[in-house]
Amino acid sequence: MKIENQELKKTFYNKCAEKELKITPQRSLIFDELSKATDHPTADAIYKRVRKTLSNISFDTVYRTLLSFTEIGIVNLVEGTGEQKRFEPNLQQHHHFRCIKCYTIYDFENDAYNDIAVPEDVQRQGVIINKRVVLEGICSKCKVK
Amino acid sequence: MKIENQELKKTFYNKCAEKELKITPQRSLIFDELSKATDHPTADAIYKRVRKTLSNISFDTVYRTLLSFTEIGIVNLVEGTGEQKRFEPNLQQHHHFRCIKCYTIYDFENDAYNDIAVPEDVQRQGVIINKRVVLEGICSKCKVK
DNA sequence: TTGACAAATAAGAATGATTACTATATAGTA
DNA sequence: TACTATATAGTAATCATTCTTATTTGTCAA
Numbered sequence: 001m002k003i004e005n006q007e008l009k010k011t012f013y014n015k016c017a018e019k020e021l022k023i024t025p026q027r028s029l030i031f032d033e034l035s036k037a038t039d040h041p042t043a044d045a046i047y048k049r050v051r052k053t054l055s056n057i058s059f060d061t062v063y064r065t066l067l068s069f070t071e072i073g074i075v076n077l078v079e080g081t082g083e084q085k086r087f088e089p090n091l092q093q094h095h096h097f098r099c100i101k102c103y104t105i106y107d108f109e110n111d112a113y114n115d116i117a118v119p120e121d122v123q124r125q126g127v128i129i130n131k132r133v134v135l136e137g138i139c140s141k142c143k144v145k
Numbered sequence: 146m147k148i149e150n151q152e153l154k155k156t157f158y159n160k161c162a163e164k165e166l167k168i169t170p171q172r173s174l175i176f177d178e179l180s181k182a183t184d185h186p187t188a189d190a191i192y193k194r195v196r197k198t199l200s201n202i203s204f205d206t207v208y209r210t211l212l213s214f215t216e217i218g219i220v221n222l223v224e225g226t227g228e229q230k231r232f233e234p235n236l237q238q239h240h241h242f243r244c245i246k247c248y249t250i251y252d253f254e255n256d257a258y259n260d261i262a263v264p265e266d267v268q269r270q271g272v273i274i275n276k277r278v279v280l281e282g283i284c285s286k287c288k289v290k
Numbered sequence: 291t292t293g294a295c296a297a298a299t300a301a302g303a304a305t306g307a308t309t310a311c312t313a314t315a316t317a318g319t320a
Numbered sequence: 321t322a323c324t325a326t327a328t329a330g331t332a333a334t335c336a337t338t339c340t341t342a343t344t345t346g347t348c349a350a
Contacts, residue, residue, distance in 0.1 A: 020297095021297095021298095022296095022297065022298070022345085022346055022347075023346080024297095024298065024299080024345075024346075026298085026299075027298090042336095043336085043337090044336085056300075056301095057299085057300080058299070058300045058301060058302090059300095059301095060299085060300075060301080060302090060337090060338080060339090061298080061299055061300070063336090063337070063338085064298090064299095064338090065298095077226035077227065078226065079224040079225065079226055079279060080224060080225070080226065080227065081222035081223065081224055081225065081230060082222065082225065082227070082228070082229060082230030082231070082307090082308095083227070084227060084335090084336065084337095085226060085227030085336085085337085086227070097267050097270055097271065097273075099271060100274065106267075106270055108264065108266060108267055110264050112261070112262075113261070116257070116258070116261070116278065117257075118280060119253065119255050121253060122242050122251075122253055122280060124285075125242055125251055125284060125285060126242065126244065126282050126283050126284035126285050126287075126288060127282045127283050127288065128242075128280050128281070128282040129245070129281055129282040129283070130279075130280070130281035130282065131278070131279075131280055131281075132278070132279050132280075132281070133261065133276070133277070133278050133279075134224060134275075134276075134277050134278075134279055135263060135267060135273050135275065135276055135277075136273070136274055136275035136276075136277070137271050137272045137273040137274040137275065138271050138272050138274070139270060139271035140269075140270060140271050142271075143271060143272060165326095166326090166327095167316085167317050167318070167325095167326065167327070168317075168318090169316075169317070169326095169327065169328080171327080171328075172327090187307095188307090188308090189307085201329070201330095202328085202329080203328070203329045203330060203331090204329095204330095205308095205309080205310090205328085205329075205330080205331090206327080206328055206329070208307090208308070208309085209309090209327090209328095210327095227336090227337090229306090229307065229308095230307085230308085
């Protein structure tokens with residue numbers, strides 16, 4: 001396991017303790033599996049992966065667990081336009097390029113985007129937790145077709 | 146009907162002609178109804194509104210029509226994280242503040258956000274059609290609770 | 291370590307959104 | 321006006337998500 005994953009695991013234990021979520025084999029496995037993922041998987045995709053280790057885990061457990069992870073902030077829900085929910089590990093701030101044809105999401109990092117200021121009128125409307133730039137378009141693969 | 150709505154209606158006729166979509170009373174009504182909306186309605190919400198005028202319109206027609214409008218680019222699908230699809234009229238470029246508790250989406254305009262540059266590495270991955278900043282957080286209403 | 295209790299799980303059913311199907315109706319055009 | 325491809329209403333089917341219930345498990349105090 002890489003250093004950054006050990007760090008992630010620590011956050012997992014800390015946050016679970018803080019929010020009074022018990023550490024179960026299912027939760028631990030689901031967390032590990034999502035931490036490895038680079039493809040913004042759906043709950044169903046994670047379910048298929050964890051079943052290789054825990055063959056009788058239920059889909060409901062996977063789904064519920066992913067949602068509770070997003071609630072305590074150790075996992076992110078990825079924005080889309082109404083398809084299945086997609087999840088990603090809560091890594092450093094990054095942004096998304098989303099293909100409107102195949103729905104693939106490409107991550108990218110950009111310091112200028114990280115530093116954009118929140119307008120004052122929006123600050124008055126609530127507390128901002130996330131800033132993200134979403135670029136939408138057609139990816140090279142879909143362009144070819 | 147206001148000037149800008151007349152303009153919208155022209156775009157509607159032009160785009161429909163261009164893409165060979167027939168102008169039907171249902172389509173025309175659905176387009177008008179969404180053009181008036183400021184609340185990023187779901188298909189179901191639009192269905193309820195148009196039924197006041199066309200009482201026997203089917204939900205399927207409304208849903209299908211909204212999707213075909215997004216395909217020809219006269220309507221936008223709003224980003225979210227896996228809830229029901231939400232639609233908005235395709236107006237001038239704007240950005241969203243999205244409450245993660247109640248899912249309400251607040252529009253705002255910001256010139257600096259409109260002008261952000263697309264990084265070169267992303268330009269190589271595809272053609273960008275939309276740039277949008279999504280701010281997520283907790284809105285004042287939900288904060289109170 | 292053991293026992294009690296609250297929390298978590300598996301399994302499957304229920305709900306709700308979205309999509310597909312089919313017979314009928316209609317817009318656009320000769 | 322008549323023709324033809326397209327669109328529609330009504331309904332059924334599918335798929336994602338959420339709920340229910342009986343059982344199991346983690347945690348903590350003794």
